[in-house]
Amino acid sequence: SMVMELVEGPSLENTLQDDSKEFNIQQQGRWLLEIAQGMQHLHELLPQPVLHRDLKSSNVLLTS
Numbered sequence: 191s192m193v194m195e196l197v198e199g200p201s202l203e204n205t206l207q208d209d210s211k212e213f214n215i216q217q218q219g220r221w222l223l224e225i226a227q228g229m230q231h232l233h234e235l236l237p238q239p240v241l242h243r244d245l246k247s248s249n250v251l252l253t254s
Contacts, residue, residue, distance in 0.1 A: 199254065203247035225250060 202221065205211065225245075232240040242249075 199252045201248045202250040202252060205252055206247060221250075221252075 206213075229242060229245065232242065
């Protein structure tokens with residue numbers, strides 16, 4: 191919940207369900223890469239790695 195307090199923006203789930211928007215493969219690939227990089231960073235934190243355990247589109251918040 192710490193990150194949710196710092197980020198203002200829609201969830202990835204809400205963004206993908208918005209029928210007025212279309213996303214090309216480059217945008218989708220960028221989201222995938224950024225999510226993977228974020229998870230890698232959390233898993234490599236020392237001395238205590240962070241395991242998310244509930245990664246889903248409603249838990250990914252987008253910024254502009």
